[in-house]
Amino acid sequence: MPRVANFNPGPAALPLPVLEKARDELIDYQGTGMSIMEHSHRGKAYEAVHDEAIALLGELAGIPSTHQVLFMQGGASTQFALVPMNFLHGKSADYLHTGSWSKLAMDEARHFGTPRLAASTEKDRFTRVPRQEELDLDAGAAYVHVTTNNTIEGTQYHYDPDTRGVPLVADMSSDFLWKKPDVARYALVYAGAQKNLGPSGVVIVIARKDFIAAGKKEIPKIFKYTTYAEANSLYNTPPTFAIYLVRNVLGWVKSLGGPAQLEAQNREKARLLYGALDAHADYYRAPVEKASRSTMNVVFRLPSEPLEEQFVKDAAVAGLVGLKGHRSVGGIRASIYNAISPDDVRKLVGFMEEFARKNRP
Numbered sequence: 001m002p003r004v005a006n007f008n009p010g011p012a013a014l015p016l017p018v019l020e021k022a023r024d025e026l027i028d029y030q031g032t033g034m035s036i037m038e039h040s041h042r043g044k045a046y047e048a049v050h051d052e053a054i055a056l057l058g059e060l061a062g063i064p065s066t067h068q069v070l071f072m073q074g075g076a077s078t079q080f081a082l083v084p085m086n087f088l089h090g091k092s093a094d095y096l097h098t099g100s101w102s103k104l105a106m107d108e109a110r111h112f113g114t115p116r117l118a119a120s121t122e123k124d125r126f127t128r129v130p131r132q133e134e135l136d137l138d139a140g141a142a143y144v145h146v147t148t149n150n151t152i153e154g155t156q157y158h159y160d161p162d163t164r165g166v167p168l169v170a171d172m173s174s175d176f177l178w179k180k181p182d183v184a185r186y187a188l189v190y191a192g193a194q195k196n197l198g199p200s201g202v203v204i205v206i207a208r209k210d211f212i213a214a215g216k217k218e219i220p221k222i223f224k225y226t227t228y229a230e231a232n233s234l235y236n237t238p239p240t241f242a243i244y245l246v247r248n249v250l251g252w253v254k255s256l257g258g259p260a261q262l263e264a265q266n267r268e269k270a271r272l273l274y275g276a277l278d279a280h281a282d283y284y285r286a287p288v289e290k291a292s293r294s295t296m297n298v299v300f301r302l303p304s305e306p307l308e309e310q311f312v313k314d315a316a317v318a319g320l321v322g323l324k325g326h327r328s329v330g331g332i333r334a335s336i337y338n339a340i341s342p343d344d345v346r347k348l349v350g351f352m353e354e355f356a357r358k359n360r361p
C-alpha cells in the first residue's frame with residue numbers, strides 16, 4: 001500500500017523520514033540492544049534525546065533565556081485546567097472566544113476563578129478571529145488566554161495580541177512552529193504535539209520562568225508547572241517515545257532549513273488551496289473571512305451535504321484521506337500541517353478541480 005496524502009486534523013501526518021528513522025531504530029537503538037522505549041528515563045541514552053529535543057526547540061522556536069521548555073502529559077485539554085489552577089488565584093482572567101477549543105478552556109477556568117469574555121466572534125459563527133482593536137482587556141486580569149489557531153473553525157490569528165503588560169497565555173496546539181513564533185511575547189505557550197510536532201502523548205509547554213514561579217503553591221505537586229521546571233521535565237516518567245519522535249521531527253525541521261523554510265512552504269500550500277477555492281467560488285464556499293484564514297486547517301463547503309459525502313469518499317479512493325470536517329460543523333477540512341508537502345496540496349487541488357467539473361448539482 002503506498003503512503004496516502006493524510007489531511008487528518010490530529011493525530012496527523014508525520015514526515016516520512018521521521019517514521020523511517022523510528023522504524024530503523026526501533027529494535028536496537030544505536031547499538032544498545034534495545035528500543036529507546038525500553039531505556040530508563042534516567043539513563044544516558046534517553047537523557048541525550050530529551051536534552052536534544054529541548055535544545056532543538058530552543059533553537060528553532062527562538063526561545064529566549066527568560067523562558068523554559070517543559071514536556072507534560074494529558075493533552076492540551078489538561079492545560080485548559082492547569083493554567084487557571086496555577087495562575088487564576090480566584091481572580092479574573094480574560095479569554096478570547098473563537099470556537100470550540102477556546103470554550104472548553106474557558107469552562108475549566110470557572111473552577112478556579114472568573115473567566116471574563118474579552119472578545120468573542122460567536123455572533124459571526126466563528127468565521128473570524130477578533131481584531132486587536134476589538135479586544136476589551138481588563139488591566140487587572142491574571143492573564144489573557146488566546147487560541148492562536150482554531151482547528152475546527154479554520155481561523156488563525158495573524159498577529160500576536162497586545163495585552164498591554166498582562167501575561168499572555170496561548171493554546172498553539174494546531175499552529176505551533178508553522179513559522180517561528182515570537183515567544184518573548186507570551187508568558188506561557190502550550191501545544192499538544194500531535195499536529196505539527198509528533199505523536200499524541202506529549203504537550204510542549206514554553207513558559208516564562210518568573211511567571212510560573214508565581215504560580216499557586218497549594219496544589220498537588222504533579223499539577224504545578226514549577227515541578228516540571230525544577231526537574232527538567234523528569235520529575236516522573238515522561239512519555240519517552242513521544243519525546244523521541246518530537247526530537248526527530250525537530251531534526252527534520254532543521255534539515256529542511258528551519259522555520260523560515262516551513263513558513264514559506266506553509267504559505268505556498270495555503271495560497272494553492274485557498275486559490276483553488278476562490279477560483280471555483282461557484283462550487284466551493286470558504287466561510288472564513290480572508291484575514292482570518294488558517295494556514296493549517298482549511299475548511300470549505302460544497303453545494304450540498306450529499307456532495308460533501310461523495311467528495312470525502314472519492315478523495316479517499318484517490319489516496320487523499322482525512323478530509324471530513326469536524327462533526328460539530330460538518331463540511332470539509334483539509335489540515336495542511338508542516339508534514340504535508342506542497343505536492344500533496346497540488347494533488348488535492350487537482351482532485352477538487354476534477355470533482356467540481358464532474359459533479360455539478
Ligand SMILES: Cc1ncc(COP(=O)(O)O)c(C=O)c1O
Binds near residue numbers: 151
Ligand atoms: C486548538 C486545540 N486545543 C486543544 C485541543 C485538545 O487537545 P488534546 O486532545 O490533546 O487534549 C485540540 C485538539 O485538536 C486543539 O486543536
